[in-house]
Amino acid sequence: MTSSPDTTGTQAGSASSVEEGAPAVPLVEVRSASKAYGPTVALREVSLSVGAGEIHGLCGQNGAGKSTLVKVLAGLVQLDSGTVLLDGRPIELSRPLDAQHHGIALVDQELSVVPALTVEENILLGGAGRPFVRRRAADRARARELLERVGLSQLSPDARVESLSMAQRQLVEIARLLGREARLLILDEPTASLSRADSLVVFAALRELAARGHSVLYVSHRLDEVLDLCDRVTVVRDGARVADESATALEPARLIELIMGDLHRHERAANAARSAPDASDAVELVVRVAQPPRIGGVALRIRAGSIVGLAGQVGSGTSELLRALAGLEPGGTASIELPGGRVARPTSSRAAQAAGIDFVSNDRKGEGLFLERSVGENLVATRLDRISRAGIVGRRALREVAGRLSERVHVKTRGLDAGVLELSGGNQQKVFIGRCLERGSDRILLLDEPTRGVDVHGRAEIHDLVREAAGNGTTVIFASGEPDEVLDLADVVVCLHGGDVVAVRRAEEMTASDLLAETTRGRAAATEEPDGR
Numbered sequence: 001m002t003s004s005p006d007t008t009g010t011q012a013g014s015a016s017s018v019e020e021g022a023p024a025v026p027l028v029e030v031r032s033a034s035k036a037y038g039p040t041v042a043l044r045e046v047s048l049s050v051g052a053g054e055i056h057g058l059c060g061q062n063g064a065g066k067s068t069l070v071k072v073l074a075g076l077v078q079l080d081s082g083t084v085l086l087d088g089r090p091i092e093l094s095r096p097l098d099a100q101h102h103g104i105a106l107v108d109q110e111l112s113v114v115p116a117l118t119v120e121e122n123i124l125l126g127g128a129g130r131p132f133v134r135r136r137a138a139d140r141a142r143a144r145e146l147l148e149r150v151g152l153s154q155l156s157p158d159a160r161v162e163s164l165s166m167a168q169r170q171l172v173e174i175a176r177l178l179g180r181e182a183r184l185l186i187l188d189e190p191t192a193s194l195s196r197a198d199s200l201v202v203f204a205a206l207r208e209l210a211a212r213g214h215s216v217l218y219v220s221h222r223l224d225e226v227l228d229l230c231d232r233v234t235v236v237r238d239g240a241r242v243a244d245e246s247a248t249a250l251e252p253a254r255l256i257e258l259i260m261g262d263l264h265r266h267e268r269a270a271n272a273a274r275s276a277p278d279a280s281d282a283v284e285l286v287v288r289v290a291q292p293p294r295i296g297g298v299a300l301r302i303r304a305g306s307i308v309g310l311a312g313q314v315g316s317g318t319s320e321l322l323r324a325l326a327g328l329e330p331g332g333t334a335s336i337e338l339p340g341g342r343v344a345r346p347t348s349s350r351a352a353q354a355a356g357i358d359f360v361s362n363d364r365k366g367e368g369l370f371l372e373r374s375v376g377e378n379l380v381a382t383r384l385d386r387i388s389r390a391g392i393v394g395r396r397a398l399r400e401v402a403g404r405l406s407e408r409v410h411v412k413t414r415g416l417d418a419g420v421l422e423l424s425g426g427n428q429q430k431v432f433i434g435r436c437l438e439r440g441s442d443r444i445l446l447l448d449e450p451t452r453g454v455d456v457h458g459r460a461e462i463h464d465l466v467r468e469a470a471g472n473g474t475t476v477i478f479a480s481g482e483p484d485e486v487l488d489l490a491d492v493v494v495c496l497h498g499g500d501v502v503a504v505r506r507a508e509e510m511t512a513s514d515l516l517a518e519t520t521r522g523r524a525a526a527t528e529e530p531d532g533r
């Protein structure tokens, strides 16, 4: 492990020279950090230490305090008490610029690269101390050098960012931060919108950067990735640190136990307990979607009350298929032939809702939650007609329904009146899902990445709720980029590639590697469900 980033002489001073036998000074250390938001304690005397050249994982349930800790390091949130040290010396992080000066860089989930600009323009954008007059040759050389450091030496600096894959965009963002002398890179759920292949590209670049002495703080709910990538892992639970362990010695089951405490449950058991819908009383729906050029003609025969998992890499058309069914793809021709000969044509989101189709988007902030409203209001937002009399919504009825839903999805909140923006990301997702529950049977529930940003326990809970909805007659179609999630939750798996259905299989007949092979190979196959479905 090196102790000083190899940055061709551009780094600020570092803790490079460690005397033989003396303990290495961590690059960044947080000591006894505490932070409360009003009555909510987000951090309780948490400590964290990241060595130079170390990839350090940060894990914890939704609401455990990870983002708060990250925001402290990024200068976005101030501690109530505690210290942050860099190279063993206390530093002030009162604003984002302080973090930048100290070489601490947050790689944002919503990347700050500008799609319409070129790679070089993005990399050199807003760099501190840039001369006013552009020095073309020097800029070009600098851009190339930074691209090389993130494994993108083949990429033209003139390429527009909008033409790049998500992984390449993420790496361009990292190159930009390296250009600002970043020593600690903080990544918060970086693979949430990446395919597996893209994730591996980013991991390779991170390992290379660590080998050159940069440090990485890696926040993720994807525990296999954490164990695969990280050297050490810190686990926080209810705002307190419960572990700081070497990742190599850590078993997955032990990590889950550390994260969940006593709450740990085994999900596959829950799935096994759910009996698949009985073939004898099969009621079928036929789903047809054409949305050229992104989706060819898809025709699926689906048993009512079953759970259909759409699997595919980014760009395979899984999201577009769901959105077409939700009436959100203009010009799309989606139809659902319902039992009894009725045909639903979701030409708009209103038409979809009228036909009994609920949609949980993968963009909960942009398309789901009413961000300025409370948790309670968000939970009941789509059922106001059912709890109002003559157009007047009774406060008691509202609280009763919201309270029940909040309990069912186990939202961690100080109360129904709390603003939904106060919730951690995973808890916001639970509110979003909770809103689509208990809407009556014979409905169709569409979920795009239902557990994105949700911890293992919350994920199991959301899966249980989905199974329960299916058990009550709701037909569920969901998309997920995680093979394990598709196989855990679905009865039937539909694999898409390049906008076409390439395989339809029962989940119990598939392994994760079958699924990966189908979704990456893209070979032609039947489009109807297997025997009798």
Ligand SMILES: Nc1ncnc2c1ncn2[C@@H]1O[C@H](COP(=O)(O)OP(=O)(O)OP(=O)(O)O)[C@@H](O)[C@H]1O
Pocket (backbone or CB within 6 Å): 037, 040, 041, 042, 060, 061, 062, 063, 064, 065, 066, 067, 068, 069, 412, 413, 421, 422, 423, 424, 425, 426, 427, 453, 455
């Ligand atoms: N701006 C805020 N106002 C009030 N409470 C907040 C605010 N931000 C976070 N909290 C609360 O602080 C606690 C820790 O939240 P934090 O976002 O750090 O959790 P997290 O571990 O990042 O969760 P997730 O995995 O869901 O993103 C939660 O109880 C959350 O509701």
